[in-house]
Amino acid sequence: MLNSPANFQVNGRAAARPYCMAIHHTELETPPGREPLPEAERPKLDTLRERLQPLKELPGSSIEALYAAQELFSYVPPEAITMIAEELKIPESQVFGVATFYTMFSLEPQPPNVLRVCRDLSCHLAGAPKLIGALEQELGVPRGHASPDGQFIVKVVSCLGLCDMQPAMLVNLDQHGPVMPDDVPNLLDDIRNGAG
Amino acid sequence: MELVVTRNFGNPKPWTLASYRESGGYEALERVLKEMSPEDVTELIKASNLTGRGGAFFPTGLKWEFVRKDPKTPRYVVVNADESEPGTYVNRLSLELDPHMTIEGMIIAAYASNAERGYFYIRGEYGLSHERVKAALREAYDAGFLGQGICGRDDFNLEVEFRRGAGAYIVGEETALFNSLEGKRGNPRFKPPFPTNFGVWGLPTAINNVETLAAAPAIVMKGAEWFKDLGIGDAAGTKMYCLSGNVVNPVCVELPLGVSAREVIMDHGGGVPEGRTLKGFKPGGASSAPLTPAELDAPLEPKSMAELGTIMGTGGVVVFDDTACMVDVAYRDALFFEDESCGFCIPCREGTPNLVQICERILHGQGTMDDLDLLEELGASMMASFCGLGHFAHQPVRGAVSRFREEFEAYIHGGHRRAET
Numbered sequence: 001m002l003n004s005p006a007n008f009q010v011n012g013r014a015a016a017r018p019y020c021m022a023i024h025h026t027e028l029e030t031p032p033g034r035e036p037l038p039e040a041e042r043p044k045l046d047t048l049r050e051r052l053q054p055l056k057e058l059p060g061s062s063i064e065a066l067y068a069a070q071e072l073f074s075y076v077p078p079e080a081i082t083m084i085a086e087e088l089k090i091p092e093s094q095v096f097g098v099a100t101f102y103t104m105f106s107l108e109p110q111p112p113n114v115l116r117v118c119r120d121l122s123c124h125l126a127g128a129p130k131l132i133g134a135l136e137q138e139l140g141v142p143r144g145h146a147s148p149d150g151q152f153i154v155k156v157v158s159c160l161g162l163c164d165m166q167p168a169m170l171v172n173l174d175q176h177g178p179v180m181p182d183d184v185p186n187l188l189d190d191i192r193n194g195a196g
Numbered sequence: 197m198e199l200v201v202t203r204n205f206g207n208p209k210p211w212t213l214a215s216y217r218e219s220g221g222y223e224a225l226e227r228v229l230k231e232m233s234p235e236d237v238t239e240l241i242k243a244s245n246l247t248g249r250g251g252a253f254f255p256t257g258l259k260w261e262f263v264r265k266d267p268k269t270p271r272y273v274v275v276n277a278d279e280s281e282p283g284t285y286v287n288r289l290s291l292e293l294d295p296h297m298t299i300e301g302m303i304i305a306a307y308a309s310n311a312e313r314g315y316f317y318i319r320g321e322y323g324l325s326h327e328r329v330k331a332a333l334r335e336a337y338d339a340g341f342l343g344q345g346i347c348g349r350d351d352f353n354l355e356v357e358f359r360r361g362a363g364a365y366i367v368g369e370e371t372a373l374f375n376s377l378e379g380k381r382g383n384p385r386f387k388p389p390f391p392t393n394f395g396v397w398g399l400p401t402a403i404n405n406v407e408t409l410a411a412a413p414a415i416v417m418k419g420a421e422w423f424k425d426l427g428i429g430d431a432a433g434t435k436m437y438c439l440s441g442n443v444v445n446p447v448c449v450e451l452p453l454g455v456s457a458r459e460v461i462m463d464h465g466g467g468v469p470e471g472r473t474l475k476g477f478k479p480g481g482a483s484s485a486p487l488t489p490a491e492l493d494a495p496l497e498p499k500s501m502a503e504l505g506t507i508m509g510t511g512g513v514v515v516f517d518d519t520a521c522m523v524d525v526a527y528r529d530a531l532f533f534e535d536e537s538c539g540f541c542i543p544c545r546e547g548t549p550n551l552v553q554i555c556e557r558i559l560h561g562q563g564t565m566d567d568l569d570l571l572e573e574l575g576a577s578m579m580a581s582f583c584g585l586g587h588f589a590h591q592p593v594r595g596a597v598s599r600f601r602e603e604f605e606a607y608i609h610g611g612h613r614r615a616e617t
Binding site for chain 2: 061
């Protein structure tokens with residue numbers, strides 16, 4: 001649990017915590033409703049702290065900081081949000097707000113291959129629904145869920161600006177298109193073999 | 197016809213400094229720094245009638261002048277490469293193939309608006325663009341086109357920082373982009389004050405689209421009259437039009453601003469696939485209301501598009517053939533805006549899901565004729581939105597109803613049932 005106003009202390013005496021005041025954790029805590037970082041992953045927090053140091057010189061770099069966390073953990077764990085707030089000296093609520101505003105950040109652990117398939121107009125007309133269906137069938141899970149082998153997740157997203165390759169998709173940040181439903185098994189194999 | 201912003205695309209490795217220099221790159225910057233004052237540059241750009249290619253078509257020279265005349269310092273120049281309009285990929289091609297042209301334009305903009313700091317902001321999904329632009333910025337620094345004392349001029353410095361977004365359409369709105377640069381949620385800010393006086397970090401900021409900046413070096417080299425004459429009629433210069441949807445060749449072509457939709461779709465896109473007929477098209481991305489084949493000869497430029505009740509937008513032409521269902525098209529656009537509304541103001545946050553619900557109702561055969569009136573009413577209340585997203589989100593749906601009303605009525609009267617995709 002977060003420090004509640006009741007047990008907030010100043011100089012050893014109980015005090016009311018101002019609403020806007022940042023909480024400085026001696027030990028990073030997990031907000032209610034979110035899983036704490038697994039024990040095995042915790043050493044990476046030191047790496048994150050190191051990577052945040054150069055960002056202190058760049059005002060407004062919270063997006064880069066969140067990218068750094070996501071690169072290390074595959075997602076943005078609650079402990080990373082607290083650490084970014086402390087290191088960059090910005091309110092934790094702002095970091096959380098940024099992490100939830102931008103669609104490329106995930107607050108849940110993600111498989112190594114995130115397949116972003118465009119669902120907007122041009123790709124839709126060019127057959128995106130069939131492509132999404134083929135991916136779901138081949139992976140055996142609906143969009144938004146990790147595949148049973150833990151390697152893939154399909155996300156149906158807004159226009160990727162790849163309309164010249166309609167229907168298009170991103171494998172992490174690599175552009176693919178046009179991808180026809182028949183291409184899906186080979187594409188997934190290529191990614192599994194590291195050639196995606 | 198003469199190409200302006202895409203002229204280097206066919207060169208070998210056009211994204212490198214060596215290739216860009218070989219085709220005359222950075223000569224415009226050198227000329228500006230040797231022969232022209234910042235006032236000369238803004239006068240030249242004003243005379244060329246170059247306007248913002250991101251879709252607002254605001255006079256670029258005027259923008260730079262406003263920034264220069266604001267006494268607050270440091271002033272900023274920002275490249276807006278948060279291209280996210282569905283059906284639009286022109287900036288992506290420029291960034292991947294010729295990033296130096298935009299950088300040169302950015303430096304010229306900084307000189308004209310007396311700015312000493314800059315940001316190059318690219319949307320998060322454009323991975324290849326990130327690599328190419330970062331490499332190009334490094335090359336420009338190494339060659340002395342960026343940094344302190346540019347081209348030997350002790351009085352002209354420009355420090356540029358590369359930034360990337362992380363997936364948000366609304367950040368393409370300039371004030372939302374400033375918030376994003378400041379490390380905040382990408383909610384738009386109230387205007388006025390305008391970016392030219394109160395931009396990133398509250399300082400005067402010249403924020404321009406990639407294509408706008410990329411046109412600046414050519415104007416310096418060849419003159420304002422030359423650029424103006426490239427356009428058709430009153431429209432000045434060229435525009436990158438990009439095609440997608442039910443079209444044979446989904447390609448991007450640079451053509452005179454004011455070219456007809458017929459030329460873009462039929463001559464360059466190869467029309468609709470064989471055996472199908474053209475049903476309609478969108479002139480500029482998802483925000484623009486669709487037009488019918490009867491309007492194919494209308495010039496694709498801001499004024500005539502406004503007269504037709506749509507917008508020129510980004511130049512992302514989306515083509516529909518007879519297999520496309522216009523109710524479904526309207527529904528797709530509504531879904532997009534529902535997803536991309538930032539949730540800050542009520543008319544947009546509540547209006548966009550309502551658009552989706554009404555479209556869904558009609559698609560499922562449960563709509564009534566009152567729903568069509570309700571769409572009009574909803575659109576009118578969404579005009580109270582805080583920023584342009586809410587002002588435009590209902591236009592594609594209402595535009596589809598006004599031009600393809602019979603399709604909506606067919607659903608309402610039970611003529612159509614369509615499976616959910």
